[in-house]
Amino acid sequence: MSRIRAKNEEIIIRAASRVFAENGYAATKTAAIAELAELPKPNIYYYFGSKEKLYRAVLESVTEPLLVASAPFIEYRDPVMALTAYIKSKLMISKDYPYASKVFANEIMHGAPHLPEDIIARLSEQTRTLSAKLTDWMGQGLMAPVDAHHLLFAIWASTQTYADFNWQITMALGKEELDDQDFERAAQLITRLVIGGCEVQSLPTT
Amino acid sequence: MSRIRAKNEEIIIRAASRVFAENGYAATKTAAIAELAELPKPNIYYYFGSKEKLYRAVLESVTEPLLVASAPFIEYRDPVMALTAYIKSKLMISKDYPYASKVFANEIMHGAPHLPEDIIARLSEQTRTLSAKLTDWMGQGLMAPVDAHHLLFAIWASTQTYADFNWQITMALGKEELDDQDFERAAQLITRLVIGGCEVQSLPTT
DNA sequence: GTCTATAGGCCGATAGAC
DNA sequence: GTCTATCGGCCTATAGAC
Incomplete structure (x- = not known):
């Protein structure tokens, strides 16, 4: 795994933890996570595949x-x-x-x-x-x-x-x-x- | 308020409490509430106007x-x-x-x-x-x-x-x-x- | 690896017949 | 007052250019 990948994954997880915590799973939009992480939304999907998989990673x-x-x-x-x-x-x-x-x-x-x-x-x-x-x-x-x-x-x-x-x-x-x-x-x-x-x-x- | 209205409102509130409790606000579908209440979905809207208003009533x-x-x-x-x-x-x-x-x-x-x-x-x-x-x-x-x-x-x-x-x-x-x-x-x-x-x-x- | 632009499905909400 | 049938928007997910 590249350094950049490791870093971005961590940034996304961190942002996602916060957004999931504040809104719950169903109410969080992947766009909100992307915004907080200051990354384009597709990157979330590139790294984690789906909202569900990202949530499991956070968990x-x-x-x-x-x-x-x-x-x-x-x-x-x-x-x-x-x-x-x-x-x-x-x-x-x-x-x-x-x-x-x-x-x-x-x-x-x-x-x-x-x-x-x-x-x-x-x-x-x-x-x-x-x-x-x-x-x-x-x-x-x-x-x-x-x-x-x-x-x-x-x-x-x-x-x-x-x-x-x-x-x-x-x-x-x-x-x-x-x-x-x-x-x-x-x-x-x-x-x-x-x-x-x-x-x-x-x-x-x- | 008619007797039938009072009764239906109570049935809906009861069903909604349960579904909101089990899934959270965002994750609950009004269709699920209607199904549990054994009423057609539009009745929910007829009685409460919106999902949001129903949720407040439950609260x-x-x-x-x-x-x-x-x-x-x-x-x-x-x-x-x-x-x-x-x-x-x-x-x-x-x-x-x-x-x-x-x-x-x-x-x-x-x-x-x-x-x-x-x-x-x-x-x-x-x-x-x-x-x-x-x-x-x-x-x-x-x-x-x-x-x-x-x-x-x-x-x-x-x-x-x-x-x-x-x-x-x-x-x-x-x-x-x-x-x-x-x-x-x-x-x-x-x-x-x-x-x-x-x-x-x-x-x-x- | 990164991102813009768009597809596609799901669900809240309602039109309109009865 | 009740319900079937359908719309329309939002949001997940991806195609495809760079």
Whole structure:
């Protein structure tokens, strides 16, 4: 693959992520993507073949950051540190990749009709890993015995809402856009709910 | 307005809610709504004038249940009871009005381009009422001094996720659809996070 | 590889018969 | 008030010049 091709593909993907996020799949016109990418419309088709294929490419490019967010959960052994870092990491995804988050949210909300099987498999795998680790901590008495799945749903929802329902949040807070402090406050609150609500304990220093 | 008109309008709104929820505004074809409503397509136009106007009508019809969900918050004086009932009420909305919830979520996610001003005003008003009440409780030492807005965002997100991201939830739980017990478990967990995490107290029995 | 100019299909909307 | 039959515009996709 030529350098120019790689570069143009990236420019198109970037522009497409944003337009798909803002309008949804059906409502986005390839012309709008071309305009934002500052490229002629046929180039989109030259590189990606169809609107549908471009959308799938966006979906895949957008998966990576979302999957990587759970790294802290695996890295830290201490429950308090792991959960605190995980919540922070999920919130940073909402802050730094708002388009990725919205494209994904849209896709999920409509029943994931375009989501490739391998991505679904990776997400399922991740869900299993996370809930197994939570259940493990509960078994060790490091946190109250709550329903691991529902706890995950609550964490996912309350962190992703800062990207997906950004409009509602900024409206309620009466500001144009969220700043670092808002995300800091969100992190503190969500962490408090999880750690406090589930009585999560730190690993005893042996 | 004739009885037949009222009846047909309701049938159309009902069908439209579902189709808009499942596909989003742009992706829904008026023909699909007509088919689900078992009426000829021109009737849609006869009654509502345009796809856009029908969508607005759906949006308004869909608002009512969502706004009513906060009734418990006003009715109960006791913080523990009020929050417990509110969370339950929000979850029941997700269970009983999944289409309403999704249509709304879609609208908000794309920056509320069609949401009428008066609905926005009512939502803002409600946000103010709820956060004022929380702040009041904090002032009385009935709960820990947390950020009221962010607490509301967490409650909204983690209850609405059961309607909006239903696909993800059923996938993670490995079932076809959610039953009463799932919602019961969700209610218990979210209530625990809020009550426990924010150290919410019952009113002392004087 | 790039882009102008155009084809072609789908879908919102309506004319007009009943 | 109801519905069949059709129009017309918009937007995806491509032919073909450079």
